[in-house]
Amino acid sequence: MHDLNFIHFSMHKNGPQITHLAYADDIIIFSSGNSKSIKLVMKQIRNYEISSGKIVNKDKGFFLVGPKSCAYRINRIRNKTGFLDKSFPFTYLGCPIYIYRKRLSYFDNMTAKIIERLSGWQGNMLPCGGKMYPVSKKWCTSNSQAWKYLLWARDKCKNQIIWKINDGQCYFWWDNWTEMGPLAQLCPNFITRSTNKKKVKDFISNNIWDVQRLYNTLPSPVALHISSIKLGQCNKSDYAIWKATEDGHFSNGSAWHTIRKHKVTNAAIGTIWHKSIPFKQFFMCWRIYYGRVPLYKGLNISDSQNNADCLCCFVPKNETIQHVFAESN
Numbered sequence: 012m013h014d015l016n017f018i019h020f021s022m023h024k025n026g027p028q029i030t031h032l033a034y035a036d037d038i039i040i041f042s043s044g045n046s047k048s049i050k051l052v053m054k055q056i057r058n059y060e061i062s063s064g065k066i067v068n069k070d071k072g073f074f075l076v077g078p079k080s081c082a083y084r085i086n087r088i089r090n091k092t093g094f095l096d097k098s099f100p101f102t103y104l105g106c107p108i109y110i111y112r113k114r115l116s117y118f119d120n121m122t123a124k125i126i127e128r129l130s131g132w133q134g135n136m137l138p139c140g141g142k143m144y145p146v147s148k149k150w151c152t153s154n155s156q157a158w159k160y161l162l163w164a165r166d167k168c169k170n171q172i173i174w175k176i177n178d179g180q181c182y183f184w185w186d187n188w189t190e191m192g193p194l195a196q197l198c199p200n201f202i203t204r205s206t207n208k209k210k211v212k213d214f215i216s217n218n219i220w221d222v223q224r225l226y227n228t229l230p231s232p233v234a235l236h237i238s239s240i241k242l243g244q245c246n247k248s249d250y251a252i253w254k255a256t257e258d259g260h261f262s263n264g265s266a267w268h269t270i271r272k273h274k275v276t277n278a279a280i281g282t283i284w285h286k287s288i289p290f291k292q293f294f295m296c297w298r299i300y301y302g303r304v305p306l307y308k309g310l311n312i313s314d315s316q317n318n319a320d321c322l323c324c325f326v327p328k329n330e331t332i333q334h335v336f337a338e339s340n
């Protein structure tokens with residue numbers, strides 16, 4: 012492409028001027044759309060074909076022009092190259108290539124692939140697809156600690172989710188839609204084989220609670236509480252509210268606060284571990300605080316043969332942390 016007649020694809024002057032990108036048997040050539048440049052590119056492709064003995068696949072190859080290019084220009088390039096045109100976005104090496112603004116839909120293929128990968132291991136790990144219930148399955152004893160911790164965190168977080176009823180697709184016994192926790196936990200003795208898979212909608216008729224049925228199924232106070240719950244619109248889906256935030260929307264931060272254990276803060280460490288103290292100093296202070304300094308006392312050397320006298324004083328004394336750092340000469 013050193014021919015003077017070749018006009019480069021115009022790029023920002025401050026960036027690298029790219030003429031082509033090649034990966035394995037793929038190549039993207041950047042060129043201006045004028046006839047002479049196209050002709051030169053095609054000449055090079057033919058030279059390549061002759062010297063390598065490989066033929067460029069016209070069915071797989073294509074050319075791209077800016078979206079505002081006129082039909083005449085596109086036709087001209089088609090005739091000159093023998094390639095067909097394609098429009099943006101297209102996928103190259105698994106990535107969407109697009110112009111103008113980024114759109115989520117451009118990444119659909121990419122996310123689909125990731126979801127496919129995830130569902131592979133998720134299917135193996137989780138008992139029943141996405142939704143999980145407290146009495147879904149017993150875990151085998153070989154579960155790792157990490158996995159047990161995750162399950163513990165799951166249960167903790169699940170308590171933060173409240174379902175608001177619209178069409179009543181929530182599970183009557185297992186989802187927390189009464190704000191009192193799942194009914195299965197609240198009144199486990201009332202579950203029967205015939206009702207355990209019931210959904211909330213089974214206790215609603217014409218968008219009103221089937222009070223009689225509630226009283227037949229649950230203890231009276233619970234039935235009374237439920238009959239006072241306001242029902243939403245039956246043509247909309249139930250929706251979840253995240254209790255841990257004020258606006259009811261889930262956030263990772265609030266989930267973390269739900270599961271984290273708050274340690275009692277140590278005021279002394281707080282004063283040592285301070286931004287304005289250089290690392291070396293506070294690290295040393297921290298070691299002294301916990302007695303992690305190589306002194307006779309600290310190392311618990313009880314051998315009487317060893318000399319436990321300090322080196323810091325004129326009249327040597329017992330080398331303890333208290334002595335060396337607070338009382339010595």
Ligand SMILES: [Zn+2]
Pocket residue numbers: 321322323324327328334335339340
């Ligand atoms: Zn001393």
